[in-house]
Amino acid sequence: MRPFTYLRPTSLDQMMTALADPDASAALLAGGTDLIVRLRRGHVRPAMVVDTKSVRDLNGDIIAIDGGLRFGARVTMTALVEDARVRDRFEALVEAASVVGSVQIRNRATLAGNVCNASPAADTVPALLVYGARVNVVGPAGARVVRLAEFFTGPGRTVLTRGELVASIDLPFPTTAAGASFGRVTRRRGVDLATINLCGLITSDGEARFAFGAVGPTPFLRIDRTGALAAGATDAVARDAALRTMCGAARPITDVRGSREYRAAMLAVMTGRAWKVAESRLRGRMGTRPA
C-alpha cells in the first residue's frame, strides 16, 4: 500500500477542513471494507486518509426521529441487522444488509459507506430507495438534505462536492401498512457482489415502489400508482404488464458476473418474486385472505 497521512479529527469542522483542502486529496475512512481494498490495488491514491471514528457527530447510533429512524454515519451492517426497530419496520433493508459480504465484512462495513461508494450493485441501496431514504449531508457551505433517489450521478459518483460528507441517513416509517421484499442473484451464496439486486414495496393504498441495482449506471427507483400491483390484485395480465414496465427501464451490461441478456431475464423473474413476497407480507399485516 502506498504511504499516506492518517488523520483522526475529533470534530466535524476539523474533518471538513481536511476534506476541503484541495492539496490533500483526502479519502474518508469509515468501515474501510471498500477503501482499503482500493488503496491496496492503487485504485485510489490519497495523500491523506481521514478517519471518521473520533468525530462525535458521526456516530454509530440508530435513533428515533419524528416519523422514522436516523442512521448515524458509522452504523454498521451488523448493528442495523440486530436493531429490533429496524427489523420491525424495515424488513427489506434487514434482508439486504444481511447478505452484504460476510460476518467479518458486516461487522465493519457501514450503511453510509455502502451509499457513498455509489456502487451500482450496492445491496442496501434498492431497499433504502423504496423506503424513501434521505441523506443528511454536511459540508463547508452548511448542511443539506438530499433524497437518495437524487444522490447518485453515475458509477462511483454522487452529488457530494469537495469537503462534503454524509452525517446520517433518515428513513421515514411507511405511512400506511406496507410489505417489502429484497432479492438478489449472485454467483455464490456468500461474499459476492450482486449480479442483480432489487427491492419491492407495496402499500395498503395500492402504491408499488421498486428499485433495481446492478442493471444500470446507478440504482434507480420506479413507482406505480395505477393499483395494478396492489395487494390482492387479481388481474394477472395487468400485473405482469406493470411489473414489466417497472423493470423495463433497466439497462444492464455484460460483465464478469453475467451477460446483459441473463441480467434482463433474471430481473423479470426476481421482480415477480419480490412482488409476491411483498404482497403476501402486506396481506398478512392487513389480515386479509389471499385473492
Add this chain to the structure above:
Amino acid sequence: MSTANVPVRMQVNGRSLDLEIPPQHTLLDVLRDTVRLTGTKECCSEGECGACTVLVNGQAVCSCLVLGVEMDGQQITTIEGLASEGRLDPLQEAFVSTGAVQCGFCIPGMIMAARALLSAKPKPTRAEVQEALVGNLCRCGGYSRILDAVLLVADSHR
C-alpha cells in the same frame, strides 16, 4: 506532508502494546510483522477468504481490511490468544479430534470466526454455523469436518 508513524496503544491477547505504526500498514501487517504473531494468515488481502480473521472487541473482522492505526484503544484477540494456561480452546480441541485440519492455512481464521459465533451464541444451529463461516474459504475443501468440529463444541453446550 508527513506520512509519519502514528502512536497506537492496543491490547493484543490481553497484553497492552504501545506501537508506532505506519498508516498504510493493516492490522494484519502489524500483527504478523511488528508484533510477530504469525498465526493469523494473509491470503487474498481483500476480505474474500477470511484467513486473516481476528477478533476486535469480540467481533470477527478481516484484519487485512483494517488499518493498524484504527486500532488505538481496541482489544484484539488472535489465534495465539485462545489457549489459556497451557490448555487449548475447546474449538481447537474439536478441530484436532474431528480431523478438520488438512493443510491448515485457513484454520486460524476458521477458528476465530467460529469463536466469535460461539461466544455470542453458544448453541447455534448447523445453518447458523454455515452462515458464520460464509466468509472463510478452505481450499482443501474440508468444510464438512470443519462444520462437524464447530457443532461438536456447540453440542457440548446443549
